[in-house]
Amino acid sequence: MIKFHHLCLSILLLIFCVSTASAQTDGLGFCSHEAIPDKRTGLALGADRPLCFTGSFELSFEVSFTPRQKNYFGYVVRLIQNEERNIDILYDYDPKFGDKHFRVIIGDSYSGISFSIPDLGVSDAWHKIRLNFDAGQGVLTVTRDQESFREKLAFPASSCYRVFFGANDYKTFRNADVPPMQIRNVRAGENGVTRHVWQLNEEDGAVAADSLGRRAGTAVNPVWIRKMHRNWQPLQRVTLNGPTSVAFNQEEGILYLVTRDSLFSYHLLSNKIVPAAYTTGEQNLHNAYQSVYNPRTREIYTFSLDLKRIGRLKVDSLAWNRQLDPPDRSSGYGHFNKYLQGDSLLYTFNGYGFFQYRSDIYSTAVPLAPGSHPDSAGSTITPRYLAAAGADTNGLYLIGGYGNASGKQVLNPKNLYDLQYFDAHQHTFKKLYELKKDTEEFVFANSLVIRPAEQAYFGLIFPKHKFNSALQMIKGSLQEPVFEAVGNKIPFEFQDVDAYADLFYSAAAKRFVAVTLYSPDDHSNTTVNIYSLYDPPFPAEGPLAARPGIGKNWLLAIAVLTVLLLLGAILSRVIRKEIIPGDTNALSADVSAADFAAEPPRKSAIYLFGDFQVFDAGGTDITKLFTPLIRELFLIILLYTVKWERGISAEKLKEQLWFDKSPDSARNNLAVNIAKLKNILDKVGFCEISKDTRYWKIKTGDQLYIDYMAYLPGTKQTGKPTRQELIALAGIIRRGSFLPTGEYEWLDPFKAEIPHDITERFLQYAGSTEIKEDPNFLIRLADYLYAFDMVNEDVMRLKCKALIHLGKHSLAHATFENFVREYHKLYGENYLPDFQQTIS
Template identity: 25%
Template sequence: MLKNFIVFAFCLMLFPFCGNSQGIGFNSNNNLISERTSYNVFAHNTPKFGEGFSVSFDLSVSDPLSFGYIFSVKDKNKSTSYSLSYINASDGFGKIKFNLDAVKNILSIPLDTVLIGSKKWVKVQLIFNSESQSITLTVNGKTFTENTYGFDASFIPEMYFGKHGSVIEVPDMAIKNLLIKNGNREYNFHLNESQGKNVHDTNGKLYGHIDNPNWLINESYHWKKRYSFSSNQVASISFDEAQQRFVIFNSDSLSFYHLRNETTQTQRFANPIPVPMRLGTSFIDTATNTLYVYEVNDVPNNKATIASANLDSLIWVAKSTLQLPTQRHHHNFYLDSDKDEFLIFGGFGNQRLTNNFDVYNFNSNTWKSLVFSGDTITPRYFSGLTQINKDELLIFGGLGNKTGDQSIGKTYYYDCYKVNLNTKIIIKLWNVKRDTIKMVTSRSLVVTNDTSAFYTLGYPEYIANTHLQLYEYTIAKGTYRVLGDSIPMISERIRTNANLYFNKETNELFCTTQEFELDGSNRISIYSINAPPVSKETINDHLSKANTFNYFLWGIILGVLLLFALVYAFIKYRKRKKKALEIQIENTLILDEENTKTIKPMNSVSLFGNFSVADRKGKDITYLFSPKIRQLFLLLLFNSYREDYPGVSSESIYSKLWPDSPVQKAKNLKNVTISQLRKILNAVNGLEVIYTHGRFFIEFNEGFHCDYFKVLDQLNLLKKDIVNNEALIELTQLTKSGGFLKSIDDECFDQIKKDYEFQTLKLIPNHIKRLYKNKNYAAVIPVTKILFNIYSLNEVAFYYKLHALLKMGLKDKAKSHFNYFIIDYKKMMGDDFTYTFNEVSKRIPKGLIRN
């Protein structure tokens, strides 16, 4: 009984969403009969028609070969019934048939198959004229009339879309913008609910009921993964809008992913690509059906840097062997087909950032740099670019600094510039202050249909397990909105990238991601979302739109929830009596109260939390390490702790510590710093700076302790033994002081950080999952801290810690954990976390841990 009561309360909570028009997708004959969609328009509030009426709606038939009933209208008290059906295509045409049911076909209207397909809409209108005793059907602007009106002057209508009664054939279709008129009365249905079976009009009044709905608004919020491709070689992807396909290729073969029919086609090139693919940058000239691949640097002399292949013949032709002086990771690209040239802006390579605009011309086979006046765009990479009119480009955001020198640090930009290629003038439009946010943007921007704003994908590129989030910025002022849910992406290597495209034919945004692994293999994924995309607030906006009569239902719901809360608390109280759970709770509470301050052992270096060094007496001598001494010490430390690490050459020290100093000056600075470091390390047993065979390294003995070395040992043990709880406990103790190199922001150690994070993120989530599955909830809590120390918004750690606390009945601590998380989320992302405590408490999301 209690279970049924709770289900009833949950069903009452499924109120509709009211906002911009979206629609309903119907489960068709491809589904079981019980799963097909049935929409009763006036199930809850049936009007009485006193004169003629009209019904209009937008219709999309996804599959031209499907068959079934679109719409039916009947006199409730008589047998008179009319229906609209779709008949599958033949000879390039489908048919929409209007019938007097069980009597005759009244109208049969051909529908060209170019109007049929997913995301293609045609307008349908039926006018039942009681005065002229006629019925008029308009489909896609073509009108047909017949004098076969069969309803009484006054009748009660029954209107259905899809399955109803004995009618079970449903075509593969969707509808939106339903409008019914009867005299002066209008019944307007935007069909923009996001959940549930009730259908309200635009005023929030309940009218209809629908079984097995597919609310299309959800396709404007949730990204859908469409296709994935993996390659052991560097691969590339380009969008061919003219042919409605994505082109994915590597050095020897090519795959077409066709959007119209969701199929793939793989072919081999007629000859190998003459360009050695490093970054895999490519584009398609749709005017000539030609695929281009290019590299700007890091190509052997006399090897092609630009090549093209006709997508029909698949024959590669080398176009150029010219190179730019440096590599240009994450540059921006613009193709000018009229001038037979393309432009690139910005990028990173050889430890330098650039703000150059470089143009390659196919006719003259030359590169040239453009010179602009007006505002200056600082050197950067990871920015976004789009064309806004014939002569102007828009550039947004990026990562860089004023000098272009990578070693002095980086700034995350949220500024926007208009670049006029004709007048050669740059105008800065705005700069959004997001000081606590560290996020780069996708390579390409997409301008909205009304040209007032643009879409971009932002993501923290420095986080290994990162996520992409769609943003909309207004071009005039830079105000922004967060749209849609997020897309997971692994950002381990500099070549990992994301792009954003808009498909006019299907009115969809597409995101492509390319994730590179340590060994150079890569995976390309394609995602889509309906345009215009919507926010989480829009999805939930139905709560403010509900009609006043729903308040009574909310009273019932609150009463039910109160009862449910009491029962839930009682159940938890009983469970809390169980000894095993009591022990776990006690351990968790003790752990919560423990002082996290760690006593540093003698002769030790601590790299987790704040950098610190203790001498042979246990005295903290961290203050002796100036930034340069510390940088040199860590450089030697990381290149000496394994036998296969050969130490560091003088040249490498110069380039890392004093890249802009003349060689002789850098040599003198190195000698002084080495001398100071040796003097400091005399106070630590087990550490000595050695110079041999032209390289510096640090020699260790057993008296020296380094938490990082011990952490690596424990990670190696966990690799070999999935149930090594002793290693896991040791790991939590070693890392509880904080993140690895938390206080160190030198870019020369970024790869060390990433390697540690990669190993940890690959191992620890599975151990957390194992502990949780084995109901060892107390052990889950400290292990999640390892992930939080890497990234405070780690979703695996967040969900498993929250649910472990809930399993132990510590709801207040779970709420506290949730509140701390959403505060951090706001600080780091600049936006509110999209889910409530109740939503994240329901379940741990599937697919959270990638094996």
């Protein structure tokens, strides 16, 4: 039983950790002209079974448009009435309508309705659009915010509609022209009564839930906005020649990759990388050098720690002012921090090289010239590297790192957690606090994003003692030594001076940008990974690194906690034998596990349900051998082989995994990674990769166990499943949902169909089985199904009835209350039936 005071403490912590962010975090984003037609987004409502209404029909939704796009042409929404007539809202560029770019199309003709949306292309504000089909008066009314437009149009008394936002592939009404937009809060009703609501607040999958009815929509290539606030999205992965440094143009949202022969400009809003060769020939770069962008002069400065090697690259002309010299000992220190103070001074701090940590500060005037001035303020802080720095208007915040007072690597270096403030006017450091932590040791990526209005910072942390490491963003206070983890983790291959990570923020795109560099051995090439996360970032799932402090409310917190603890002590005597509401997992000790006791194979086994896991022929877990890229390559070939037997073509593989590379580079990457995958599969045993004609396939022997292959035969059976078949299914799904951490677009169709199939099989069995015959079995299956669908009413109802049959009324009520909380969290509405109505 969970201790009541522990539960109270958890609730109390949650109260003080609620985010105050007010930005919109729901909706469906649409891949537009930046993607190939097959990858553009569509939302279908009523595609399988149309939405039928009698009398007046109304459809409303909210829409916003991505700013600064070159092309907004496309279908916002298309309604197909009675399989005969299309009614569209379309963004068009026909000049005869002036600035009224939005048209209403009826069939194959313009209607008399056209309108504009203020600040389109400048603002990402949301606008409400409502279409009202008045069959009685024969009038179509289109309302944009508070402005309405009417047109006479005959309607049948009863009509059925299929509704498509963006792209669709429905019969002769298909289209692939999609404006760069976001949609949310779609509502449909008749005669003034709302019948369906699709809030579009999902985080994953291809299903758009209907919070009022049972008419879920289907999304193709969805970009769930809520997910973008929790999960870092991998945007680009490129391999560039030689050492590479990064600089960020915050005003325009452009990440610059500075290489020996070219400047690569990555535009965040368009997700495109544009290479451009220098007009002055190759530059002599070094792995220890860093870069920064000056928006006033539109120049990129590339420099060494001591600023004796420094060059200026004009972004517009792509001309360097001078050739950089090869570094000497004083210039060869890496992982230092930098700070461009307005348009007057460039500073560098800290660094590591030659088995020494530095605390030096160098500065030089802008416009730049080789040479620098050491600053005595550097001697007041501990020598370090792998610290993070972020500026405000008067100076620089510097946090964390790794080093020691002597600066010598051999004399017991350690992780540092102090937050220092460098006053650029007084040239002094002031220690603000020592960071509190209760996690494994960590260091920082190079930069902080400072939010002066919130008195907060954002930074990336990671453990330096691991090669296969991961970056975790944290939000910390500038006033108190507390922080919390936000967003999910980013894979990061860390190998000291061969690796680098940085964090930036684009106000134009309202996104954080993370970039990692990996340039091993001789630094002949650098692998660059670019990720983004929408602002505000959601708290990380799972245990947080630390929680924000209670601050000025500490007296209130202690008082509330004391009351809760006293209340818990009293209640625990009264309900000692009961289970605390919400602790539905406590049932496990009471339910017979005999049917589920068989251990899954651990030799030559591959698991896709729950955590991805692979065991070799000897039973050793070799999952760690699958790097993120190798894992995705293996999964896409395996699933295409198992699902469709023929496998996947090399062209499709290159399109999915190396779409950003030239044909030759993509072919080379495929060949190299196929070879790596073959070596790993040799260890698994009874599993090999082969190429038949144009298709790559995974061939397996009978001795190899793959849980997905064990799951598939049940999907082809008709009729009610037997108890033994459900036992076999439970043995598979008890590990968890299907590839829950697999965030690949191509995987969505696989993941979308499994929850529906598993739930249907369970309900078929339960519908033909008396609860009194097998209550424990039904309860255990219901618990497994919650990993796939936390808010399935039928599953919840059956579990509650089974618990009541066993006499566990308190636990049945706790199960219902837990469902109600999850339902409200998902749909933003209260679940209307009460407990008695649910179980009756």
